[in-house]
Amino acid sequence: MSEKLRLAVLVSGRGSNLRALSDAIDAGRCAADIVSVVADRPCEALGFARERDLATRVVRPKEHADRAAWDAALAQAIGDAEPHWVVLAGFRRIVGDAVLSRFGGRIVNVHPSLLPAFPGLHAPRQAIEANVRVAGCTVHLVDAGVDTGPILAQAALRVAADDDEGSLHRRIQALEHRLLPEVVDAIATGSLQTRERIRWVESFGGALLDGD
Numbered sequence: 001m002s003e004k005l006r007l008a009v010l011v012s013g014r015g016s017n018l019r020a021l022s023d024a025i026d027a028g029r030c031a032a033d034i035v036s037v038v039a040d041r042p043c044e045a046l047g048f049a050r051e052r053d054l055a056t057r058v059v060r061p062k063e064h065a066d067r068a069a070w071d072a073a074l075a076q077a078i079g080d081a082e083p084h085w086v087v088l089a090g091f092r093r094i095v096g097d098a099v100l101s102r103f104g105g106r107i108v109n110v111h112p113s114l115l116p117a118f119p120g121l122h123a124p125r126q127a128i129e130a131n132v133r134v135a136g137c138t139v140h141l142v143d144a145g146v147d148t149g150p151i152l153a154q155a156a157l158r159v160a161a162d163d164d165e166g167s168l169h170r171r172i173q174a175l176e177h178r179l180l181p182e183v184v185d186a187i188a189t190g191s192l193q194t195r196e197r198i199r200w201v202e203s204f205g206g207a208l209l210d211g212d
């Protein structure tokens with residue numbers, strides 16, 4: 001059997017995307033292995049990782065002299081597990097040069113908007129405030145900017161008249177939980193290069209745009 005795609009997953013929060021990835025792997029829908037979960041703070045995601053017996057590391061900024069030192073320690077912690085790819089799954093910091101120079105082109109992020117709309121913090125709030133009718137999530141490669149790297153896949157939904165920030169974010173997250181494992185599986189199976197981006201949108205689009 002060929003080696004599965006080794007993933008390091010970076011987290012800061014609740015960890016629902018980590019859980020979705022882990023569940024998809026267990027269900028045979030994502031040909032990857034989570035070899036390390038790295039956090040920048042104590043968080044619920046770490047608790048989940050420990051429950052599943054996943055290796056964990058915590059690299060806290062305040063334990064390092066400056067941002068460059070933290071970034072170097074983060075790159076080292078990720079690299080120790082020898083991952084093929086790195087997944088930012090709710091990681092609430094910008095990775096710096098040390099991480100990018102070592103893993104650049106092999107880092108994906110999941111973001112709760114249809115980029116390039118609404119990069120940065122509170123994307124669902126930005127979508128509600130802008131009164132958009134269609135929202136969604138994006139999986140993209142990470143570069144030095146904030147949510148600016150090449151888009152790999154998007155999934156969309158219709159914003160309901162009574163959606164608020166919380167309800168919209170919850171519905172977008174349900175999309176993330178489907179899209180992220182699918183993209184990781186496409187990377188693992190080598191089909192990412194040959195599938196056109198739009199296929200992911202269409203594979204969710206019909207049903208999701210008509211209902212939830």
Ligand code: GRF
Pocket residue numbers: 012013014015016017018045089090091110111112173176
């Ligand atoms: C997700 O909405 C993701 O798009 C954003 O942060 C949130 C993380 O949620 N980058 P979780 O920690 O995976 O539950």
